[in-house]
Amino acid sequence: MNRCTLLLAPFALAAFAAPGLAQSQVKAVAVDPVDSARVWTLNRDNNSVALVDTTSGTLLSEITVGVWPRSLAFTPDGAHLLVVNQRGNVPIETNFVTPFNGSEVRGSISVIDTATKTVVDTLVDVGTEPYGITLAPNGKYFLVSAQRSGEMIVLDSTTFAEITRLAYDWDLNFIAPGKTVADLDEDLDGIPDLGTPRGFSITADSTQAFVTHLRSPWISVLDITLDGAGVPTAIALDSKIQQDDYPFHPLNNPVPVQIIKSQGTPRFSTDVALSPDGRLAVVPQQLANANHDVGHDFGPGLDGDFANRIYPSLTILDVQNKSFGQPGDKSGRLHHELADTDTPAEYVPLGVNQNGRTTTGIATLGGVGNPVLGGTARLRVTGASPSATVVAWFGDVLPAPFTAPGVMDGSQLIGFTGPITLTGLGDGVRGGNFPIGTAPVLAGTVVNVQAAIIEPGQPIALTNALQVVLGTEGYETGKMGRRAGLPSKALFNSTGDRVLMLNRGSEDVFLFERRAGGLRLMSVFPPRYDFEERAGLDTTTPMGDLPLGWVMQPDASTTNDDALLYIQNEVTRTLSVIRVDFRTGVMTKERSQIATHTGPDLKTLSERKGQEIFEDASRPQTTGKFNNSCASCHYEGGEDGIVWQRLDGPRSTMPVYGGPLATGLLLWKGTRINFGETGPMFGGENGGHGIFTDAEQMNLNDYHHVIPVPLNPHIDATTGDLTADAAIGRDLFFGSNDTGTNPLGRTAGCATCHPDQSGASDVRGYTADFLNPQLTDTLDFGFVVDNNCFSLRENIVSLNVRNINSGVNVDENDDMVPDNDRNLDGYSDLEGYTPLYPDTASDFTRDDPNSYPCLEDPFDPQSPLRVFARGDQLFSIPTKLGASSTGPYMHDHSLISMRHIIDPESQMFDAQYGDAGYPTTFKWYNEFHDLRGHEDIVTNISKVKLGLQSTDVDDDIEKILAFITSL
CATH class of the missing domain: 2.120.10.30 (TolB, C-terminal domain)
Incomplete structure (x- = not known):
């Protein structure tokens, strides 16, 4: 072991402009x-x-x-x-x-x-x-x-x-x-x-x-x-x-990302702090690496699905220039690379400052810089008066007359056993510098240190203990560090x-x-x-x-x-x-x-536990070593507006507002029985490696029930009800005449797939997609409710998902060429962008540790797993119809607003609502959502056109859009 030599150096602080008034x-x-x-x-x-x-x-x-x-x-x-x-x-x-x-x-x-x-x-x-x-x-x-x-x-x-x-x-x-x-x-x-x-x-x-x-x-x-x-x-x-x-x-520059690097689009910025000198602002957030290529081989031991999609970051803005990333500005971004060490050289304070009060402050022992091999351990003590003597000990035991505060852990002893007097470094700081050996064997060694402040006529004040963790790498400037x-x-x-x-x-x-x-x-x-x-x-x-x-x-x-x-x-x-x-x-x-x-608490204990599981990034079941949790994508239960590139096609992060009764089938094609089963996703995609207990899965399921659906701003500010336009749009949506303006019962046919579920308790809001509460609210599947996994079978699920022609470059006839015009309306159904992966069938088995197994023979534990088929174009539509809790739209986010869904022509040709550089597609013509119908192109195909019988389609679109965006 290297024997330390005492070296003293002044403690230098970076100089900054005098702080201004409080921000x-x-x-x-x-x-x-x-x-x-x-x-x-x-x-x-x-x-x-x-x-x-x-x-x-x-x-x-x-x-x-x-x-x-x-x-x-x-x-x-x-x-x-x-x-x-x-x-x-x-x-x-x-x-x-x-x-x-x-x-x-x-x-x-x-x-x-x-x-x-x-x-x-x-x-x-x-x-x-x-x-x-x-x-x-x-x-x-x-x-x-x-x-x-x-x-x-x-x-x-x-x-x-x-x-x-x-x-x-x-x-x-x-x-x-x-x-x-x-x-x-x-x-x-x-x-x-x-x-x-x-x-x-x-x-x-x-x-x-x-x-x-x-x-x-x-x-x-x-x-x-x-x-x-x-x-x-x-x-x-x-x-x-x-x-x-x-x-x-994913749409405008769909290049597959095949390097492991902390990067992505910033999401979930909820706070900004300004520096007192008015030069900088810092913004904590997440980076969403949407184009991460899950099909790429990243080498031995690193699955393509591994945890490099979400990266925590701290962004530094140049306030004076009001800029980020511009030449010459003072901006920057901190993040932690997947390859960065998880065992840095660092100073680790332990315990509390027991008996640490002095006549002027609190006895505190810390370190400056990084205790890397071949470098210097720089110890600093604050809280001492000018007349006080400050001494430090290395090792496990404090010599008499001092009493250890019970925080020494018996780690190895290196260097001085003390006491060593620490000298003044200015600004009320005492300290000493101690060279560290270069022998590789020292990496990971922990040196225990504690100090005491001795003042004439006063009780001895003990600092917190400090572990000096030696290593080859420390915290670097410009990086998150952890x-x-x-x-x-x-x-x-x-x-x-x-x-x-x-x-x-x-x-x-x-x-x-x-x-x-x-x-x-x-x-x-x-x-x-x-x-x-x-x-x-x-x-x-x-x-x-x-x-x-x-x-x-x-x-x-x-x-x-x-x-x-x-x-x-x-x-x-x-x-x-x-x-x-x-x-x-x-x-x-x-x-x-x-x-x-x-x-009494307004949340049950199970709901609180479920929220903690949902958001905690330190659990081995859900985390890539503190990197992320469920909430990293579903912030406060919501969606993040990101399309993730998958081998079977692009997939939007599904919002979970309102729990199973407001979100429809789970994971787009109904691959989960309940929200408690979403936890296993982390095992393959986010670096998690633990298994949830049944109780923890029930906690997650219960928590999802109390995630509220966002409140909508598109309502009358005085009455809190639908606006006049939205009320008329509701009549057209359902074919009713509550306003007295629709005596002919004109209808856009929307209610066929989006029925009025007001007051219902067993189906999701304004769609026909739903999860059976008998299944979602119990985890006792065994031989009680669904021992044959009946609810996951394709003939059952297909009743609750929709073929909305939203498949991305689908090849239905298996000729290795994406089908050009699947609905035979004369317009191409191919995307206006180059997708990383086209949509394919998504057959699956229940083979992850947090899902209930679905065996071909539920009475034989050795039976093979049942295979469930999922078509390439059948999707559960995320959340409700409104715009306040969804968007962009469709599973590949090719449509950016609700207007573009009911009036696709607006995205393609309108100078105000389209033609802005977004990829465009014609495949929505003559589909159920296109309110213009375009009977002039293909007659008797548009249910919307035939039922709406519009004499002023522009006005009808505005009215129906007003209603949809008010939900």
């Missing part, structure tokens, strides 16, 4: 402005706001607000707390099938009197499904994001009255005059660039806001005009920043030289230092070294399950450069309190998780 950012947790020991936080699933005393660890008050509170902000005087309720007063089980009754408020803001702890007002005209709120730094206004209605709303900070609002151009079905689809979808991905605004930050001068858009790779920059008193007079779109540097597109499951939130510290990232899926915090060359990972909390999977819903650990949001509170009582992180854990219903020391990179548990909800 403001959307938060789900807030520190009370009067008493910093009190923290206000959200219980999203239980529709309440909790007030917690972090000193005593008690819940002081729980206040009922609206449905699904998502963010909060104090008034300038702290007298009121404004809470954004995403679903207003609409319960999560209410949807278009339930149905609505006209009394629904599809989004609201609860105003809480912080003195009386009561809701004193409710603001209701705040858009559909509002998400974020924050108070501008000048204290003059609140800014609110309404994600479903695509609006940014400015409220007076004193009266709460609306000052102005901005409506983004986001609806590809209804484009404003003078604009085209290319204006709304510049990158031609079928997703409006500025739809679903979510998180945002306001600049220090209160004149601009940077806004994320959930499914889009764009960030919008808003200009906020202020009068002489600092009150806004207008809000307008300044510019938008394209974050996407992924060169491939895999981060579903990065969701980000914060700069007050000086702007550190960045914190909260990961919802991996349930941990990353701390980065800001350097001249970019960001570099300092530490992860809880540590990844020797990680052991913890049980779900465990409240004894420092971090709880599925962090929803956080806030940072600098600790002015210490000389350390440190702060407290208050993190709300959604599923455990708790608040974590974490201390972070920015100089040493040490994060430690400050206290145990604090309960934020008492009494």
Whole structure:
């Protein structure tokens, strides 16, 4: 073993411009402005706001607000707390099938009197499904994001009255005059660039806001005009920043990706943090590698289906240039490559700072840089007064008179046994540098270190323990450093030289230092070294399950450069309190998780466990080593707008809103009996290797039942009912005459496949595709319900899937040439793009470990597996008809709007709704969805034309489209 030699060097910090005024950012947790020991936080699933005393660890008050509170902000005087309720007063089980009754408020803001702890007002005209709120730094206004209605709303900070609002151009079905689809979808991905605004930050001068858009790779920059008193007079779109540097597109650039690299189109941007100096912004998100070639041989031991489709990332934007990836700007992107080491050289803090209080701060021991072989271990201690002596010991046992705090683990001893005096390095930091040997055998060696601060006349203060993990590679600047499951939130510290990232899926915090060359990972909390999977819903650990949001509170009582992180854990219903020391990179548990909800829970225990399984990226059953989880594609249960290239043809990620009664057959062709069986997909595609128990599968199934269908903005804002045009469109859709405008009973024939299921409980909404609840709601298949797997057989499934002529370059006659005109309408059915793989039959057996086996002879365990046939064009149609929770459309996303489905001519020829560079296809002519019918081409073939008997087809299209998009 190499014997260490003490070397001292000054501790240098990168210099940055002096921080400006505080930026403001959307938060789900807030520190009370009067008493910093009190923290206000959200219980999203239980529709309440909790007030917690972090000193005593008690819940002081729980206040009922609206449905699904998502963010909060104090008034300038702290007298009121404004809470954004995403679903207003609409319960999560209410949807278009339930149905609505006209009394629904599809989004609201609860105003809480912080003195009386009561809701004193409710603001209701705040858009559909509002998400974020924050108070501008000048204290003059609140800014609110309404994600479903695509609006940014400015409220007076004193009266709460609306000052102005901005409506983004986001609806590809209804484009404003003078604009085209290319204006709304510049990158031609079928997703409006500025739809679903979510998180945002306001600049220090209160004149601009940077806004994320959930499914889009764009960030919008808003200009906020202020009068002489600092009150806004207008809000307008300044510019938008394209974050996407992924060169491939499944339709416009269908090149198979055959290299293993962290790349893809950014998705699920929900937060943006601005640096105090106004130079940078950071955006946590996922990258979707849509063109990953599953048919490519990546070499021994690496299946083509392996986990390189979803990559966590942290994007750095150049705020001054309002750019990403432009020559000379300061932007960048952090991610973790599949080939990067999982055993880096690192410093791992252990335990807590027991007896760590000093006269000036908290005794904290950490490391700087990476302890790589041949390099230097640089130890740093903070919290010591100028007169104190700081000593450190290497090894397993602290010599008398010091007492070990019970965190030494008996690892190997290298170097000094101590004590070694650490000397001053400036800025209140003590430290020492220790050379590391070069022998390869040292890789993986762990050196235990602890330090003590000795002050005359004071008790000895012990630091946390530190494991120095030696290795050949450390954390590199410009890389993520570790895999981060579903990065969701980000914060700069007050000086702007550190960045914190909260990961919802991996349930941990990353701390980065800001350097001249970019960001570099300092530490992860809880540590990844020797990680052991913890049980779900465990409240004894420092971090709880599925962090929803956080806030940072600098600790002015210490000389350390440190702060407290208050993190709300959604599923455990708790608040974590974490201390972070920015100089040493040490994060430690400050206290145990604090309960934020008492009494009955609105979710069952099984539903909560199912949500944790659905989103947790640390489980071996679902994860590629912290890389992803179910929610990495189905964010909040929804779809991601991505087409994945498969050997049997392109497939859209199916949304799971509303559970089995709203989503139809599972996995396009009914290959799963229930949602609990979707877990096994991870074994082949995402690097998972575990097997779910029956109880866990039931948890997943139960959770899917309570994933709400999104609320729709296309309704009358006053009555909450259909607009006049949509009501007429409903009559044409069903052939009814509720409005009195359809006395002839004209009908587009839509109800043949999309019947009115309002009030029904056993079929999916507005389609004939369904799952039998007797099957989906039980996992006891054995010999009780479906021992012959009857429900999966092709003669049963074919009744619930549709041949919608959406097959991609299908070869029905097996002549090795894609069929040109399958429906004999005189137009080619071939795609307007070159697909990676055409659609083929998808026969399958139930051979994965999480599916119930379907044997040819269910009474013989050795019987061969039954083969189920699936045709090449039969598909379950994802989700409902409406546009708010689907799109782009059809399984290959060749249609980007609902308008293009019912009026395909608009995509091909219309100057406003088409002709923007999208691949076009004629195969929708004379199909059931084409409302123009085109009887002039082939007579007596269009059921739509024959039943609709339209005298003004343009008007009929507008009316029916108004209804469909209102569902």
